[in-house]
Amino acid sequence: MSDPIRVVLVDDHRMFRSGVKAELGDAVAVVGEAPDVDSAIKVVREVQPDVVLLDVHLPGGNGNGGSDVVTGCAGVQTPGGDPVRFLALSVSDAAEDVIAVIRAGARGYVTKTISPGDLDTAIRRVAEGDAVFSPRLAGFVLDAFGATAGEIAEVDEELDRLSQREREVMRLIARGYQYKEVAKELFISVKTVETHVSSVLRKLQLSSRHELTSWAMSRRLL
Template sequence: MTTPEGRRTVVIVDDHAMFRTGVRAELADHVEVLGEAADVDTAVGAVLALRPDVVLLDVHLPGGGGVEVMRRVATRVPETRFLALSVSDAAEDVIGTIRGGARGYVTKTITGPELVSAIDRVADGDAVFSPRLAGFVLDAFAGSIAVAQVDEDLDRLTEREREVMRLIARGYAYKEVAGELFISVKTVETHVSSVLRKLQLSSRHELTRWASERRLL
């Protein structure tokens, strides 16, 4: 639903109100923001009611995540395209979101003008990725990333365990993980033990190697 002035129409889906406000301000002179949503159910309702050209979609949302939004609305609004806009640059998020139906995936380090360009290109049917992320998608299609294996392994972990796993694998100390995620050190220790048990690993060194081989860092 492009406006009479030819401006693209957008719905912003992200669970952080301040981030949505910032994106709306960046787009104000170029794109018509029809609405916002902070969780899966609200996003589904907004997309079906407003039928925007593009949905700016965060990957991790209360209620099931960005892929769940696309699953519930894609066939009902075939003219709407989905552009993932996420803080995550992990391979499993990028590949899973593209497999779920998104036409592009960019990280939140993107500039305002770059985002406007990405929206235009996705609305026109192009696929748009931040440069580093395009390699994940190409590697997945080429078979050098075992996507099925990554998904199966990660499905064993809760969302919080994935967050802890990624930080530990990147070399964070338990206290640093606790500060980053606003949880106690004891809770971090519990999550790490659970991650190692579920992935059948014996140390954080093995965890780092496991995550690196799967492009999860």
């Protein structure tokens, strides 16, 4: 049995931190907590967690909240030598908040309306190196980093291997949509989504959603 993912919780509301811990239960190991930027940086450097789950609005630091935590912990690694990864968990869904913390180096951004099960999944995906976003927030990041919606390269042999439906599924998966959300968006079954994703990964010779996102963004397909 693998060791649980080690998490530090950063939020200025103690009751919220307690609630997140209770909801996640034994799914992860909470190895530290902090209510502000300065104590968060100190805790992260001391315990070297796998993932830091943090709000974007925090007191202290240079006034940039969660972004200050991410930049202040640049270069910190886990005991195993992997980089400490950051997942923003906030009530805010404002584009400027999303873009700021991602520019600082966070791997994902989800809102506090997320279910405990989906939060557990998001933490695990971030720990594995994936980028994770609540679906409507992914567009903010893609736009900010130069990916233009619907733009397709004139000549792209790899893209030409995909059918039109596979391209539609690929874009949504790369934006961070879950299978059930893709199914709802395209009016198809979850099983059909799974089949298309498997086909896309096979045709493009990719092995994960993270690689698929990087592939799509490099071609400005999102």
